[in-house]
Amino acid sequence: MEEKSALDPQIVGFACSFCTFKASEMAGSLRMKYPDGVRIVQVPCSSRVDPAFVIKSIFDGADAVFVAGCHPGDCHFIKGNYFTRRKMAALKEMLDAFSMKEKLRLFWVSAAEARRFVQKVTAMYDGIKEAAHADAGKRN
């Protein structure tokens, strides 16, 4: 069951309302395509993302999680994303101890960067899928 899921990755993404979520709306309006396994949770600011949400997503079955916000210095709430950056770095250390470092990504996408949003999530999806395939190949 797990193997099947990783070959068809499910990604939960947390997107801040002012930048990344806007970019995702724009990506939709421009009819850009990205994998349907990518699903977004809207949060007011990336700093709203409690590390517990990331862990919960992984425990519930997400193959990977991304947290995305405004570029450093561009935060609508002045410096929320700096807190996010530190929090996620610490969380990554912790996930590393469980060999799950690859399950968390943090990136910045401004409201104007629909293309960058699509590139980021597609690359993330493809990376996970590839790793799962390689893994499945090794086991067979």
Add this chain to the structure above:
Amino acid sequence: MKTGIFICHCGHNIKHTVDVRKVRDYFSAFPNVVVSSDYPFVCSEPGQEMIRESIEKEGLQRVIIASCTPSLHDELFKDVLRKSHLNPFLLRRVGIREHCSWVGDDVARNTEKAIRLIRAGLYSAAHYVPLEEKMVEVTKSALIVGGGVSGLSAALFLSNMGMHVYLVEKGPVLGGHVRTLKDIWPIRKDGAAVVGEMEAELREREHVEIFTSTTVTNFEGAFGNYRATLHTPEGDREVTAGGCIVAIGFSPFDATAKPELAYGKDGRVMTTVDFEQRADSLSLPAKPRVAILHCIGSRDEQVGRPYCSRVCCVNALRTAEAVRQRYEGSYVECFYMDVRAHPRGGEEFFEETQEKGALFTRGNVAEIVPGPKGLLVRGEDTLLGELFEREFDLAVLSVGMSPPADSAAVASLMKITLDKDRFFLEAHVKLRPYDTAVKGIFIAGTCSGPKDMEEAINHGRASGVKLYGFLSAGFAVVDPFVAVVDVKRCSGCRMCERACVAKAIKFDEAARVVRVEEAACMGCGLCNSTCPSSSIGLRGYIDSALDDEIAALVEAV
């Protein structure tokens, strides 16, 4: 909890790639979903009526609308709830168009994704509580960036209505490109006179402050109270404005990007912009031969300008007319793809110019090279299907409009989105052509795509009207998404107080707990994710709602 789910087809936009009936049936099996229906356009009058009826008849406690992205039509749907005496914050919007049907092609997979997204909304809405909207005061002033015709017309309208206006122009004088035009078609006036009139009127008004040679270096705040730093020659100046209109215009296409036309290398090749300025000082022989090339930097994929610039055909016609009038016995030949003289009277102007003796040859010019006496213009006549080579004394390139050189910088400052051609993108091409995604920030004129002068003036004025509509109320309703403390759980560790950027959290020494100053709270939720005992929550985005949303997204369908 009685929940109603309304799934929009959005015409074909959603229905095409999401099996809406399957989604509807999936949700009607849920125990607390009393209404699950799909409708071609939920935002239409009958669609709204349907929701209202369901709320009243079934006594719905939560309303889930799965349609376009939440930021579109949000107020409209909130109003539907208000009219049915249901708190508007018990509404949940799920974006199954921008986030599902438009970004994937596979119907089965999209349907599954739509189900998950709606289910996430359903689970999280169960945690919603009725909220009261908050009012903030709005500064009755507007910042207008760009002093071209659209900026000027917006400034005129807003100052007429009594708003304080800060008009910022990067260049040393107001008037933009229009100032440089001579003999504007069809009014037959000089551009300088037109913008001069507008400027004079503005200069008389006390509540209009004009800043020339000034740029905006910093921009922050929210609707009603934006704060901008203006870098003026006299030093930096801070202003507060309720809203902002961005009208930074365009840059003429740089014809050196087409080296085969020898622009910049041969002085006898010039653009319509150059011709405008240098027409009086040209030294041409008697009975000169002049070639006019249409669509330079327009409808040209190779230079990354696939769009039509809309103004250059009339510009080319004006140039042809000017040459014919100035030089008796001159030979004028225009090379065109299609003549798109679209403004009113444009077609007649095209006919007139032909009658005045300008020749029109359909075909793209491949190259311009120096000839024995003049310039050799080579290309293919696409009507006759043969190659031509003719000698001219002057070649005028009718250049199109490119996005403003600083569009990216201004876009990132004001959080405006750029379209694929790097012009500013409106919130909705048809329904909200003046708005941006950010409330209180409007775009005007050619910075949102090629426009002629009349359209630019209209666009500027319309943005002014829209902004006035927002500012005139004097207050704005803001989302009541502020932090709230559960004092029973708060241990008084003060972690949130240290984290809070807005300094909205204060420690209550007597009770040993923190308190939130709602007026100062920005609603980012940083305190929420910092609290070790989950005792501070952000209204509208509380932990339990987000937890359930996550679960719904990954749970099997």
